[in-house]
Amino acid sequence: MKLKKILPQFLTLLFIVLIFGFFTMNAQENMDTRGIEFGFGFLKQEASFDIQFSLIDYDGSKSYARAYLVGLLNTLLVSAIGIVLCTILGVVIGVARLSPNYLINRTASVYIEFFRNIPLLLQIFFWYFAALRALPMPEDASLLLGTSYMTIKGLYTPAPIWNNFDVFLISLIVSLVIIFFFNRYAKRKQEDAGIQYPKFLISLAIFVIIPAFTFIFGGVDLQWSFPELKQLAKTSFTYEGGVGIPPELIALTLALTLYTATFIAENVRAGIQGIGKGQKEAAASIGLTPGQVLKLVIMPQALRIIIPPTTNQYLNLTKNSSLAAAIAYPDLVLVFAGTAMMQTGRAIEIVAITMATYLTISLSISLFMNWYNKSIAIKEK
Amino acid sequence: MFKYLKQLTSLVAMVAVLFTFTTETMAAKKSKTLKNTQKKGFVRCGVSQGLPGFSNADAAGNWTGVDVDVCRAVAAAVLGDASKVKYTPLSAKERFTALTSGEIDILSRNTTWTLSRDADIGLTFVGVNFYDGQGFMVRKSSGITSTSQFKNGISACTNIGTTTELNMRDFFNSKGISYTPVAFEKADEVVAAYDAGRCDTYTTDKSGLAAQRTKMSNPDEHIVLPETISKEPLGPVVRQGDSVWEDIVRWSLNTMIEAEEYGITSGNADMMKSSDNPAIKRLVGAEGEMGAAFGLDNDWNYRIITQVGNYGESYKRNIADTGILPDRGPNELWTKGGILYVPPSR
Numbered sequence: 001m002k003l004k005k006i007l008p009q010f011l012t013l014l015f016i017v018l019i020f021g022f023f024t025m026n027a028q029e030n031m032d033t034r035g036i037e038f039g040f041g042f043l044k045q046e047a048s049f050d051i052q053f054s055l056i057d058y059d060g061s062k063s064y065a066r067a068y069l070v071g072l073l074n075t076l077l078v079s080a081i082g083i084v085l086c087t088i089l090g091v092v093i094g095v096a097r098l099s100p101n102y103l104i105n106r107t108a109s110v111y112i113e114f115f116r117n118i119p120l121l122l123q124i125f126f127w128y129f130a131a132l133r134a135l136p137m138p139e140d141a142s143l144l145l146g147t148s149y150m151t152i153k154g155l156y157t158p159a160p161i162w163n164n165f166d167v168f169l170i171s172l173i174v175s176l177v178i179i180f181f182f183n184r185y186a187k188r189k190q191e192d193a194g195i196q197y198p199k200f201l202i203s204l205a206i207f208v209i210i211p212a213f214t215f216i217f218g219g220v221d222l223q224w225s226f227p228e229l230k231q232l233a234k235t236s237f238t239y240e241g242g243v244g245i246p247p248e249l250i251a252l253t254l255a256l257t258l259y260t261a262t263f264i265a266e267n268v269r270a271g272i273q274g275i276g277k278g279q280k281e282a283a284a285s286i287g288l289t290p291g292q293v294l295k296l297v298i299m300p301q302a303l304r305i306i307i308p309p310t311t312n313q314y315l316n317l318t319k320n321s322s323l324a325a326a327i328a329y330p331d332l333v334l335v336f337a338g339t340a341m342m343q344t345g346r347a348i349e350i351v352a353i354t355m356a357t358y359l360t361i362s363l364s365i366s367l368f369m370n371w372y373n374k375s376i377a378i379k380e381k
Numbered sequence: 382m383f384k385y386l387k388q389l390t391s392l393v394a395m396v397a398v399l400f401t402f403t404t405e406t407m408a409a410k411k412s413k414t415l416k417n418t419q420k421k422g423f424v425r426c427g428v429s430q431g432l433p434g435f436s437n438a439d440a441a442g443n444w445t446g447v448d449v450d451v452c453r454a455v456a457a458a459v460l461g462d463a464s465k466v467k468y469t470p471l472s473a474k475e476r477f478t479a480l481t482s483g484e485i486d487i488l489s490r491n492t493t494w495t496l497s498r499d500a501d502i503g504l505t506f507v508g509v510n511f512y513d514g515q516g517f518m519v520r521k522s523s524g525i526t527s528t529s530q531f532k533n534g535i536s537a538c539t540n541i542g543t544t545t546e547l548n549m550r551d552f553f554n555s556k557g558i559s560y561t562p563v564a565f566e567k568a569d570e571v572v573a574a575y576d577a578g579r580c581d582t583y584t585t586d587k588s589g590l591a592a593q594r595t596k597m598s599n600p601d602e603h604i605v606l607p608e609t610i611s612k613e614p615l616g617p618v619v620r621q622g623d624s625v626w627e628d629i630v631r632w633s634l635n636t637m638i639e640a641e642e643y644g645i646t647s648g649n650a651d652m653m654k655s656s657d658n659p660a661i662k663r664l665v666g667a668e669g670e671m672g673a674a675f676g677l678d679n680d681w682n683y684r685i686i687t688q689v690g691n692y693g694e695s696y697k698r699n700i701a702d703t704g705i706l707p708d709r710g711p712n713e714l715w716t717k718g719g720i721l722y723v724p725p726s727r
């Protein structure tokens with residue numbers, strides 16, 4: 001009886017171990033005959049290549065491990081921006097899709113059909129090269145918002161120069177903690193005594209006022225360095241000072257956002273449609289305003305339908321960001337699985353590290369979204 | 382549980398040993414790559430994704446170029462037909478994994494011979510079919526005529542996974558110039574981005590610059606600066622560990638170069654069979670047993686010359702007549718002031 005249960009399991013395990021063993025042995029043997037070594041020591045070696053855009057201090061005299069970090073942070077950056085933007089756009093389009101207004105509703109569905117059905121790589125190329133062709137050379141760029149320049153070489157904006165930035169950062173954290181406790185308190189008050197506070201406004205005030213005080217009392221100081229046109233040669237210019245956001249990042253974010261938003265919009269539509277009409281009517285009949293109906297009745301239930309497939313889209317967006325390599329955005333794949341792999345020849349190690357990294361990012365997003373989904377689940381009393 | 386695991390590993394080891402044993406004995410007799418190539422009936426050759434003069438496909442999918450001719454020479458030698466080649470276009474980034482993983486058997490794709498590539502990552506370089514160096518291209522209108530006019534903040538477009546990326550850093554660092562590298566995986570994107578104005582300069586091998594210039598929307602608007610910042614000896618590469626195959630590729634290339642030295646062309650090779658110079662006769666299979674060492678017949682080199690031509694013919698056809706680099710520069714025979722010098726076929 002017990003054996004019957006264990007045997008299939010054991011055979012499966014045996015099979016997996018055999019296959020794995022065979023491949024390892026085979027790889028080991030092939031690597032031996034070709035004089036390839038296996039190991040992670042190369043990570044400490046000097047990378048000796050430069051990277052266009054980095055969130056941390058980096059140049060070619062740093063190690064491959066550091067180059068890996070640069071790539072990873074760039075991947076996280078584009079994914080994070082993409083996730084935020086595509087969520088906002090997705091919700092707007094998804095709600096628009098259900099609008100009784102024919103024009104809005106048609107526009108939304110044409111948008112979805114269009115962007116969802118064109119391969120993402122093509123869209124990335126389109127935005128990149130269309131943008132490059134359309135954007136002015138640095139010397140022809142006009143001032144944006146009085147401070148920035150959008151050019152073929154990127155978006156140049158003023159760069160903040162902080163004094164005592166750490167004090168400012170701590171004040172931000174402190175204000176977030178206070179907001180958290182205030183909201184808990186407000187919720188209890190509402191449940192116990194039915195008192196409603198303008199929660200959002202008060203939170204915002206805390207978030208603004210406390211950090212603002214550090215400028216007066218904490219010695220925090222902020223100055224800006226503005227981009228200035230610099231001539232490199234007769235017809236060749238660039239901007240110095242300020243921050244340059246590369247056009248590669250902008251094009252990639254744009255393409256990922258517009259593409260992924262179509263899927264999220266469909267999720268949102270399905271989520272809202274999944275809530276019975278009766279719910280809405282019942283809520284309206286007890287005197288809730290349409291805004292309150294959406295916020296208190298429809299959304300809490302719809303979110304449970306929306307979140308799981310949307311989590312999937314977040315994962316897709318993160319993985320799709322690896323198409324960055326095609327347009328020179330230095331993400332993990334371009335920097336590490338591209339340049340570093342070529343320069344070191346450590347294909348197996350680097351692919352393993354890269355896969356493990358993407359797996360970790362994906363699992364983290366999934367875990368967070370699962371936690372979030374649970375935390376908003378309707379608790380039966 | 383652990384007991385089982387131990388038994389398991391020994392089982393796995395046994396299977397593996399059996400495998401090694403069988404492959405080992407075969408390889409000892411003959412080149413595994415040669416055997417596979419003859420069985421398949423074509424040479425598996427890794428080339429660029431389109432570099433006029435070196436490896437480039439026309440609309441009908443016919444590949445031409447001096448790098449392509451190396452593969453055609455090997456096909457003529459081992460299969461008797463120069464057209465029996467299967468080409469795999471590879472980006473700079475993909476090329477070495479394609480070779481070490483066994484997807485291709487020759488990499489002939491403007492690849493620079495360096496110590497670390499040769500010694501460290503399971504590759505063997507067999508020779509040089511083009512002596513080159515890295516250069517810079519700029520827009521004529523910029524007024525730049527020398528790299529000494531480069532200024533801080535310059536942006537440079539290039540390919541990832543190349544020696545170019547590394548040389549560029551050494552160059553700008555030694556000059557104390559800060560620069561923005563914009564590195565793409567594929568050459569077409571590098572050219573398109575530079576052409577659109579994303580970068581102030583485009584840097585790669587000078588041969589590559591000359592070839593890519595022909596693909597630009599307006600070639601006359603660009604110039605290649607005179608400075609050469611590195612040595613780039615480009616040549617065919619094979620997987621490490623198959624010395625017979627390595628020799629076949631090396632001596633196929635050598636045959637083409639030596640044939641030019643002795644004035645043997647695709648047109649006169651037949652006549653040369655009855656030459657009274659033994660060195661010439663050896664190169665057209667009319668004397669000695671030059672193919673036996675590789676397990677090939679005696680006409681292997683004769684077929685290379687008649688079907689592909691000598692190095693000079695290949696250069697003229699692909700690089701000179703196409704206007705890419707009419708002047709042979711260092712890629713001229715040592716007897717004519719160049720540095721092409723190969724060991725004798727004897």
Ligand SMILES: N[C@@H](CCC(=O)N[C@@H](CS)C(=O)NCC(=O)O)C(=O)O
Nearest residue numbers: 429430431473492493543544568589
């Ligand atoms: N010789 C250098 C650079 C080789 C290289 O990839 N050059 C580019 C620019 S010329 C190229 O081949 N492009 C053509 C292609 O990728 O199809 C190396 O071996 O690293």
